[in-house]
Amino acid sequence: MNWELKSDRPIYVQLIEQIQLRIVSGLYPAGSRLPAVRDMAAEASVNPNTMQKSLAELERSGLVYTQRTSGRFVTEDRAMIQSVKELLARDQLKEFFIKMGQIGFTREETITLVEQAREGEDRHDTDLAV
Template sequence: MPWDLKSDRPIYIQLIEEIQLRIFSGEYPPGSKLPSVRDIAQEASVNPNTMQRALSKLEEDGLVITHRTSGRTITEDVEMIKRAKNKLAVQQIIAFIEKMQQMGFEKKETLALINKMLEEMEI
């Protein structure tokens, strides 16, 4: 999985989001070990300090647990991961719908459009 960081937003925020996605999708399973700050920073081509910043935030949120000298692991609290995942999903959907509404698309139009595109994307 590439990291695909963009320059229009702070990198550390994008790192937080990317790691969250990996946790939610199961790419980083509950209880599994994360690479060390230095390693994962190199993977993402960012400075260790920047990665450290992202990881600290994830720990604050409870998704990641830090073991002082043996690295970090993903939380084993599956329910908690599920809750966070659903919360983010709802936020995504609301933000998406609101943006479409701001652009002038009614809810029905939005739904029709997304249906059409999903069909096209299947091909």
């Protein structure tokens, strides 16, 4: 998973979101050790202080914790991870509905389009199985 950073919002906020995404997707599984701050910063092409700020914020939220001599780890609280996953999903859905509204679709029309797209996927999956 690549780090995708844009100039429209603070970098540390985007890093928080992307680390959260890596956790909820299982790239960084519950209880796993995170890479070192400098390694993560180099991979994301950001200043280590910026990455440190993001990780400190994730620690405050409880999603990540530090063991003094061993580094940072993802929480083992699967309910918390699931809660973050649902929050991220709701944010994506909200953004999607806003964008659909901007191009002229009502909420109901958008839901209909989503259902039609899903039905198309189901048919496509069936076609592939034949």
